[in-house]
Amino acid sequence: MTKEVLRVEHLNKFYGDWQALHDISFTLHQGEVLTLLGPSGSGKSTLIRCLNGLEDFKSGAIYFKGQKVETNSKNWQELRQKIGMVFQSYDLFPNFTVLENILLAPVKVQKRPEEEVKTEALRLLKRVGLEKYVNSYPRELSGGQKQRIAIVRALAMHPEIMLFDEVTASLDPEMVRGVLQIVTDLSQVDHMTMIIVTHEMNFARQIADQVLFLENGKILENTPGEEFFKHPKTNRARGFLTSMDF
């Protein structure tokens, strides 16, 4: 049995009177990849944003490595260094170069020595094939390149979990593969623990150890990856998979 890294218990989230997440519970173990699937508006992004405190929630609890997470902003600031996140918007900080973007948080937030982080940044950039852009500004890069650097920027913090929120949803189709390849590598080579929101079904099928299928803020299915795609339990999930299979 591998070690539990993240556990969510009975999480409820409201926007005003409207309940966005209903009684969400799941457990994530070391090295596992959890994929959140479901139609738009089902609460996938809301859920993943709750997991590093970008959204608050009304009731329920999150446990990080067995410790209950105190949901105050100071504590989240600490914890976010261990929970990396990459967004759909592939935003880098426009006023910093690629290298400065990567160094910023490890050096200023984590207070690690700049030389050490720099060496690591260059190694990571090489890994994603972008070492020649080290001194470029974000506006000189394509969306796919920016997203790969955003992943590097998050990895440079040495996170224990990575959250990916529809990281390829706004990219040109040609750019998607490169980004997904990096995420796949992270799982297969580094055995990174990850939570992924995606609409790329083939990718999800390849990478998911566990699938949460959400609709209207409720978990309809919590199934091992392969099993979900082969034998979805609910009609809703079957319908969803059919509609995605064009």
Next chain:
Amino acid sequence: MSWQIITQSLPIFLKAFELTLWLSAVGIICSIIVGILCSLVQYFKVPVLHQIITAYVELARNTPLLIQLFFLYYAFPVIGLKMSAQVCGIIGLVFLGGAYMAEGFTGGFAGVNSSQIDDGKALGMNNLQLARYVVFPQGFALSMPALTANVIFLIKETSIFSVIAIPELTNTALDLIGMYYRSNEYLLVLVIAYAIILIPVILLLNYLERKVRYGTFGD
């Protein structure tokens, strides 16, 4: 129109010119500092301070500088707070300018994309780090047009200092007209003097605006 009248008045105007320039510079620099501090408080909604600054901004923006100066110069001495005319002038200008600058910067900070803030937070930054590395540099660039407008506005507002007997440009011109009845000449010098200050300022600020415009960092 007599050139002699103009040339004779130039040494007096030069002194007034220097004074206007100095008062404007001090007033604007202090206004920018006050504005930045206030807008950061507003942006992060610092409890208590947030409400105090909202009240300050509304008070300062909704009363004329003229009245503010009267209060500082004529009413404050009654409660035992006596300041020189120039100190009153600068305090008044910063009181007004700080509020305008705060509004300008607050607008710029609000324009920073929320995804940029998410990025900063997700990287573990605290509010101070977010302000320093994300909100401020990007928001400042976005507030450049407002900053330019405010700087020009504040330079022109120094003309109101004439009511508390500060010998700046407008006061000097009015004095000379009162003494010698040569309004054409003195008003011409006055207008040119303001133009000499304002045109380079506008050109410089427009240049900076282009330079820091969002997305063109590093040029």
